[in-house]
Amino acid sequence: MNASRPAVSITGVSKQFKAGVTALTGIDLDVRPREFVSLIGPSGCGKSTLLRIIGDLIEPSEGTVEVNGKPAHRARLDHDYGIVFQEAVLYDWRTVSKNIALPLELLKWGREKRSARVKEMVDLVELEGFEDHHPWQLSGGMQQRVAIARALSFDPALLLMDEPFGALDEMTRERMNLELLRIWDASGSTIVFVTHSIPEAVFLSTRVVVMSPRPGRVAGIVEVDLPQPRTGRTREEPRFFELVTEVRERLAAGGADVVAAEAEAGAS
Amino acid sequence: MATIAIEQPRQRRSADAARGAKRVGLVLLGLAVFWGLWEAYRWIGESLGITWPFTVDEVNMPHIHEMLSAFTKPLQPGGPTLLHYEWHWALFTAKEAVVGFLLGGAIGFGLAVLLAHSRILRRGLLPYIVISQTVPILAVAPMVVVGLGTKGVEPWVSVSVIAAYLTFFPVAMNTLRGLLSPDPRSLELMRSYAAGRNDVLWKLRLPASLPFVFTALKISATACVIGAIIGETPASIQDGLGGAIVNFNQYYSTGPERLWATNIVCAALGLAFFAVIVIAERLVLRRAPEHYA
Amino acid sequence: MSSAAVQRRAVEWGPALAVFVLGILAWQGLVAAFHVQEFLLPKPTVIARTFWDERGMLWDAGIYTFKEALGGFALGSGLGILVALLFAAYAPLGTAFMPFAVAANAIPIIAFAPIMNDWFGLLNPFSKMAIAAVLCFFPVLITTLRGLTSVDPRAIELMRSYAANRRTVFRRVRIPASLPHMFAGLKIASVLSMIGAIVGEYFGGPTTALGVTILNASAYTNFPVAWAGIVLASAFGILFYSAVALAERLTTSWDPSRRDFHRE
Numbered sequence: 001m002n003a004s005r006p007a008v009s010i011t012g013v014s015k016q017f018k019a020g021v022t023a024l025t026g027i028d029l030d031v032r033p034r035e036f037v038s039l040i041g042p043s044g045c046g047k048s049t050l051l052r053i054i055g056d057l058i059e060p061s062e063g064t065v066e067v068n069g070k071p072a073h074r075a076r077l078d079h080d081y082g083i084v085f086q087e088a089v090l091y092d093w094r095t096v097s098k099n100i101a102l103p104l105e106l107l108k109w110g111r112e113k114r115s116a117r118v119k120e121m122v123d124l125v126e127l128e129g130f131e132d133h134h135p136w137q138l139s140g141g142m143q144q145r146v147a148i149a150r151a152l153s154f155d156p157a158l159l160l161m162d163e164p165f166g167a168l169d170e171m172t173r174e175r176m177n178l179e180l181l182r183i184w185d186a187s188g189s190t191i192v193f194v195t196h197s198i199p200e201a202v203f204l205s206t207r208v209v210v211m212s213p214r215p216g217r218v219a220g221i222v223e224v225d226l227p228q229p230r231t232g233r234t235r236e237e238p239r240f241f242e243l244v245t246e247v248r249e250r251l252a253a254g255g256a257d258v259v260a261a262e263a264e265a266g267a268s
Numbered sequence: 269m270a271t272i273a274i275e276q277p278r279q280r281r282s283a284d285a286a287r288g289a290k291r292v293g294l295v296l297l298g299l300a301v302f303w304g305l306w307e308a309y310r311w312i313g314e315s316l317g318i319t320w321p322f323t324v325d326e327v328n329m330p331h332i333h334e335m336l337s338a339f340t341k342p343l344q345p346g347g348p349t350l351l352h353y354e355w356h357w358a359l360f361t362a363k364e365a366v367v368g369f370l371l372g373g374a375i376g377f378g379l380a381v382l383l384a385h386s387r388i389l390r391r392g393l394l395p396y397i398v399i400s401q402t403v404p405i406l407a408v409a410p411m412v413v414v415g416l417g418t419k420g421v422e423p424w425v426s427v428s429v430i431a432a433y434l435t436f437f438p439v440a441m442n443t444l445r446g447l448l449s450p451d452p453r454s455l456e457l458m459r460s461y462a463a464g465r466n467d468v469l470w471k472l473r474l475p476a477s478l479p480f481v482f483t484a485l486k487i488s489a490t491a492c493v494i495g496a497i498i499g500e501t502p503a504s505i506q507d508g509l510g511g512a513i514v515n516f517n518q519y520y521s522t523g524p525e526r527l528w529a530t531n532i533v534c535a536a537l538g539l540a541f542f543a544v545i546v547i548a549e550r551l552v553l554r555r556a557p558e559h560y561a
Numbered sequence: 562m563s564s565a566a567v568q569r570r571a572v573e574w575g576p577a578l579a580v581f582v583l584g585i586l587a588w589q590g591l592v593a594a595f596h597v598q599e600f601l602l603p604k605p606t607v608i609a610r611t612f613w614d615e616r617g618m619l620w621d622a623g624i625y626t627f628k629e630a631l632g633g634f635a636l637g638s639g640l641g642i643l644v645a646l647l648f649a650a651y652a653p654l655g656t657a658f659m660p661f662a663v664a665a666n667a668i669p670i671i672a673f674a675p676i677m678n679d680w681f682g683l684l685n686p687f688s689k690m691a692i693a694a695v696l697c698f699f700p701v702l703i704t705t706l707r708g709l710t711s712v713d714p715r716a717i718e719l720m721r722s723y724a725a726n727r728r729t730v731f732r733r734v735r736i737p738a739s740l741p742h743m744f745a746g747l748k749i750a751s752v753l754s755m756i757g758a759i760v761g762e763y764f765g766g767p768t769t770a771l772g773v774t775i776l777n778a779s780a781y782t783n784f785p786v787a788w789a790g791i792v793l794a795s796a797f798g799i800l801f802y803s804a805v806a807l808a809e810r811l812t813t814s815w816d817p818s819r820r821d822f823h824r825e
Contacts, residue, residue: 402798
């Protein structure tokens with residue numbers, strides 16, 4: 001992978017929906033390879049929409065998105081990313097193993113290759129012993145782990161996650177955060193992560209992108225310089241609280257200063 | 269999404285067995301109550317000479333034990349018992365019903381898959397599929413029988429066609445609903461995999477539709493039996509339950525219990541078909557318990 | 562209606578209308594091309610003409626039979642709803658008697674039609690009403706019961722937190738929630754009631770009834786009249802169905818889960 005080329009390159013993206021709602025305007029963002037970038041903002045700021053635009057599940061009204069140096073559409077057809085939603089979206093009629101194998105079947109992998117990879121992924125998300133269980137027999141956190149395993153099964157360079165831990169309780173959430181960092185480190189992928197939770201964003205990311213309320217703009221970017229690998233202790237560090245505060249203040253400012261700066265630039 | 273703890277398989281099995289036994293017990297109790305009510309009404313009706321809504325006498329309301337013992341009596345003096353005949357008639361009708369079930373099921377299923385993929389086809393054809401069921405099939409049956417007969421088709425095949433007519437509708441409607449049931453999130457997931465229509469059909473829509481298909485098959489199980497029995501009359505078939513009903517109806521006053529006995533056999537046949545589907549459902553569907561229709 | 566609404570209606574019903582026109586044309590053409598014998602399937606034009614010629618007789622017969630269907634529908638559906646309420650309120654009753662309902666549903670109309678005629682009298686419209694009622698009972702029972710018992714448990718919990726007793730829960734939660742399901746059953750019943758009335762008449766009835774008219778016309782090889790009768794029977798079924806569907810739309814317009822898959 002070319003280390004200097006951004007993994008995701010968003011230029012001038014905006015999105016209006018048919019009802020006259022402008023979800024996003026003027027988004028410019030680059031994500032470097034192996035970064036962990038969080039998108040955070042108030043409800044309706046368009047962060048999920050932006051994620052879906054990156055994944056070519058929604059078309060932008062203006063602007064372009066490149067993933068791995070290709071247009072987002074091409075990237076989707078080439079299976080360059082995996083996606084995890086807030087609901088695990090597992091298939092009831094498939095066991096854990098078969099759920100993880102789903103994208104591999106679609107990619108027409110041979111049976112042996114599939115089995116080997118499924119085993120790898122099961123080990124990666126630490127669900128050994130549950131391979132033959134059905135989704136309804138698992139807890140919420142376990143189901144999400146299956147979803148993550150499935151998303152990573154075909155080794156995509158990019159992982160898109162839309163509030164994957166939003167439905168879990170706080171304790172499970174913190175545990176899953178650690179899990180996710182471990183998986184991120186082991187797989188070497190780039191992650192774009194949408195969340196509502198400021199501590200989660202700061203804990204997980206290398207950069208936090210703060211978005212303004214609708215219409216969504218990039219209100220600010222906070223570099224998270226906490227040391228890697230992060231541990232349970234990281235949440236107790238003073239620097240952690242400083243960063244959380246910085247993100248919170250950015251959120252509160254809500255991009256008002258960004259708008260003002262744009263107006264100024266326009267007037268001059 | 270339920271956060272259910274993992275059940276131990278052994279505990280579940282014994283809980284299931286207990287529930288099953290309870291259910292069987294309640295059914296037997298219900299049967300006993302029905303028997304009691306029937307005989308009680310008959311007794312009261314005869315004592316009081318009730319004539320509304322209908323006259324209560326031994327022709328209109330034979331004793332239940334008379335209906336049951338009718339099976340053991342010969343149809344013709346010195347000949348085989350009624351049960352012997354009923355068994356053969358039931359098999360004959362069952363054959364017609366099974367062929368009708370398979371035919372109607374296949375057509376209904378194929379139609380649903382076709383309609384699932386085209387909104388225009390849905391808008392165009394669904395009203396007529398619904399309307400097809402407003403046509404009283406018994407009225408059209410003679411034409412079907414004669415029409416197919418001129419093509420050299422045996423009469424019982426026409427009966428299967430009629431059974432298929434009653435079968436295809438529930439299968440088509442429910443399968444369609446099942447194929448269209450996956451939520452937007454599942455479809456988005458498939459799009460993220462750049463999955464083609466075929467893959468979405470085989471890997472998502474069809475498996476998701478199975479609970480709905482089984483609901484339809486349960487309805488169709490009894491519908492095809494009814495269709496077969498009804499269809500035998502216009503086809504002038506004597507070897508099945510339909511023919512038996514017409515005959516016993518003609519001679520009702522001389523042996524009312526025979527008609528009722530035949531009704532019991534019809535009901536049993538329908539139940540048997542239904543039971544087969546229920547067993548198949550248990551074997552095929554391995555789902556979250558709340559998905560069993 | 563605004564032009565956008567008109568356009569939407571057109572898009573919705575256009576294909577069905579197109580299929581209808583194509584169907585009629587194809588029917589007319591194929592019958593002529595394949596020289597299908599008149600008695601099997603007359604041309605639409607022949608049926609239309611017969612309809613016009615015999616409109617008085619056919620319409621009266623249709624109304625007579627429709628009244629039987631309506632009576633049977635009211636009786637059967639009413640009973641079905643009552644029994645569903647009973648089964649929903651007392652679960653063991655449901656478990657005990659549901660298999661009966663299934664078994665009873667498996668008894669073909671051809672079996673109990675003669676019995677109803679025996680009980681109530683061949684010429685008495687009530688015998689046909691009874692047949693129609695039996696056909697309506699089961700679908701309405703099954704669907705209404707499913708609706709009554711498939712309520713979101715949290716809605717019930719909410720009512721309990723208001724210290725509502727069982728009766729109130731029933732009235733305010735279960736019954737409104739069951740309406741969409743009940744209407745699904747009523748729609749099936751509307752079609753079945755008409756069919757039940759007609760098929761019942763096949764086993765004997767007055768000549769003023771539509772089923773008997775069709776049967777006699779077939780027997781005397783007057784197939785255009787038979788087909789005209791069949792078309793009329795179907796038309797009444799469709800009208801009845803539409804009336805129930807309209808009632809459904811008027812009373813359950815609040816239901817967000819009415820996933821109308823025509824409309825996707």
